[in-house]
Amino acid sequence: MYVMSKREGLMKKRKTWIILIVVALLLAAGGGCVAYRYSALTDEPLEPTLQTATVTQGDIVITAEGSGELVPAAEQELVFHTNGVLDEVLVEVGDQVQEDDVLARLETDNLERAVAEAEVEVELAQIDLADVRDGPGDAELANASAALRDAQVELVLAQDAHENALDSNLDAIVDSRKVEFDWWVGYYQTQKAKYEEGHLSQADHDWAMNAMISAQGQWNKAVNDALAEQVQIENRVTQAQNAVHQAWEYLQLLESEPLTDTLTRAELAADQALLAREKALANLEAAQLYAPFDGTVMEVAATVGKQVGANTSILTLADLAEPLVRFWVEEADMSNVAVGNGVNIVFEAFPDTVFIGEIVRVGPVLVTVDNTPAVQSWASFPSSSQEADLLSGMTAEVEIIAAEARNALLVPVEALREVSPGQYTIFVVRPDGELEMRPVQVGLMDFTNAEILDGLELGEVVSLGEAE
Incomplete structure (x- = not known):
């Protein structure tokens, strides 16, 4: 001008x-x-x-x-406060709008899904918090006591099995296989001397050597079987001891007042779930563009179906x-x-x-x-x-x-x-x-x-x- x-x-x-x-x-x-x-x-x-x-x-x-x-x-370029794909524009140039009218929307499928997931997380966190605050019921205490008894019984059985393993016939088998191996070693040495003097054929020499090797394999297998049984029994005892300890601690926790740190963690988890839901709802709300005041649409700048950002001008509104x-x-x-x-x-x-x-x-x-x-x-x-x-x-x-x-x-x-x-x-x-x-x-x-x-x-x- x-x-x-x-x-x-x-x-x-x-x-x-x-x-x-x-x-x-x-x-x-x-x-x-x-x-x-x-x-x-x-x-x-x-x-x-x-x-x-x-x-x-x-x-x-x-x-x-x-x-x-x-x-x-007043004149203002209106933008979304979140990123997304422009789904629809509800006004045209020259339209008269009122404050808080919805002017445009982004696609909201993912945003609605995020809200639903956040709602579930809030419910779960609030249930956990209520459980911590209310303490255990009679049934839960009974189950915890039964679990401790079961763990103690399993520990006794594991210890008995360990004692029995010390007297296992596997040790006798190991000793027997060792005696057999030693005999075949002596036999092979005799046959080898005859072979070197020329009084024994190659086939007989090889047969004696293979028999000795086979006896050694039987002895090694017996040793390994005995060791495996020992490790298995010891692991069973260790697991039973851990189960007893955990069952005892859990029962003690149930029978005591909620620990401060336990309650704090539950409250924090519930608060975080609520904040996550608020953020999801805010993102969903931000997918709608509202008129900040009564006015006239002066320009529509964005195209439906296109990706828009937080700084993308969608339309211009003037009073x-x-x-x-x-x-x-x-x-x-x-x-x-x-x-x-x-x-x-x-x-x-x-x-x-x-x-x-x-x-x-x-x-x-x-x-x-x-x-x-x-x-x-x-x-x-x-x-x-x-x-x-x-x-x-x-x-x-x-x-x-x-x-x-x-x-x-x-x-x-x-x-x-x-x-x-x-x-x-x-x-x-x-x-x-x-x-x-x-x-x-x-x-x-x-x-x-x-x-x-x-x-x-x-x-x-x-x-x-x-x-x-």
Whole structure:
């Protein structure tokens, strides 16, 4: 938008007003002159001419002008707060929506499954916590006692089996196989000597050697079987001892009060399950995009079926019900721009309609508009009071009412004599023609008139000074 083209128009208006003011002053000076009697003789000096004005009643308004455009009161790009695939968009550009309306959704199959799983985990954790807090029932205690007795019986049986293993016939078998092996070793040595002397065939020698090797294998097998039986029996005893210890500890735990750390762990597990469920529900809720305020859909940017992230713009929503006018005024007029000052707004599209509003915000820093420093401000107005279709971006001329006084006593600014900063006097022309210097209290002042708050009365004549 070329804003400063409006500003150039404003400058032309100001020049026109200045010219009109000058002309008015000249006319007032001509009409307000009081001629004193002077000599008709050309050789006598002329008496001085005093310019005067009458105290009048009227309005004085301090204004500044600017130009700008219509903008929404609020405009926001809406995004999801989680990642996913866009499943549907429920609105189109131009649709009117209400706060908290659902505008779009992500695919939720995985999110719903996560919620269901989290619900199960919460129930299980709460059951465990209740069990820890309530302690065991009679049946549970009875089962624990029975388990301890069973473990103790198994330990006795395992120990008996271990004692019996010490007297096992496997040891006798080992000894027998050792005796047989030793005999075959001696036999083989004899046959080997005969073979080396040439009194025994190769076949008989080999047979004796194989028989000795076979006897050694039988002996080794007997030894291994005995060792395996010993390890098995010892393992059984160890397992039975561990089972007794565990059964005893479990029974003791049931019969005692819940341990602090046990209760704490159960409570922590329940809390963690609840947090996990809340997160799953939050993720499911985040899969729906809600309207943060009443407004109009300005743009739909995302495509259904596409992956979107937490920073992906889905659509743009704007509040056009009570729009604002963002406008700029020159730096020189910044003293006239303040929050609460009234404004008269005329849109280029509706040149015969004046919207009355007020400034609601003033920018904290100057901005540059067409290479010119300017004050940026925003004004609100009741757009519903006028039958006009206003569209965002419309250009407007803005008149700022910085101050005003209605039915005030007015004198021309030329009548003021500043005796000290902010302190003024005025020469009042008395009925006898004499001048009376009178202090006055001055209110608003523009290029032409000054408001007199105290010190003058309506209809009095004041001096503007001698004509040159």
